[in-house]
Amino acid sequence: MIMNEKKELQVAALENGTVIDHIPSDKLFTVVSLLNLKDMDSNITIGYNLESKKLGKKGIIKIADKFFTDEEINRISVVASNIKLNVIRNYAVVEKKEAIMPDELKGIVKCNNPKCITNNEPMQTWFHVTDKEKGLLKCHYCEKEQQKDNIKLI
Known part of the structure; x- marks a missing residue:
């Protein structure tokens, strides 16, 4: 009897839901947090530090029966x-999407x-994305600019 070697990670196929792929490994758990996955009842599979030709290492998340809004x-x-x-849907990819930074956050x-009204009053922050390629954001209220790489998430 000849045994075939399997070199790919075997993860259960998803009947219905969303697969989030090509996540840089160092950002995987930030994505998990941003999407509030810990509060979901769905079956969730998280792959961390998987081999990737494009990224070297990547993360992947499979979420059963969850379909994200564009805002999410x-x-x-x-x-x-x-x-x-x-x-x-029904074990087949029916749509492919890419996470693209919106014009406003x-x-x-x-x-x-620290003097911005959003840090001193109970109000939602609001940023305009002034340069998507460079990841430049500008506060709607105080007009302070900041780089995507230096932001703090709420």
């Missing part, structure tokens, strides 16, 4: 660009200006 997807674009989402990023 846009939240994760703040921490990592080029994340891919595959929507699965509300209630996701903390303003790094």
Whole structure:
């Protein structure tokens, strides 16, 4: 009897749900947090430090019976660009999406200006994305600019 060697990670196929792929490993648990996955009742599989030709190491998340809104997807674009989402129905990919940073971010990023009204009054933060390629954000209220790489998430 000849045994075939399997060199790929074997994870249960997803009947319905979403696969979030191409997550940089160092951003995986930030994505988990941003999407509030710990509060979900769905079956969730998380792969960490998997081999990737593009990224070297990557993370992947499979979530059964969950389909994300564009707003939820846009939240994760703040921490990592080029994340891919595959929507699965009846074990087949029916839609592919990419996390793209939106033009505005509300209630996701903390303003790094201590005098900003959002840090002193109970109100939602609001940023305009002024340069998506460079990841430049500008506070709607105090107009302070900050880099995507230096942000604090709420």
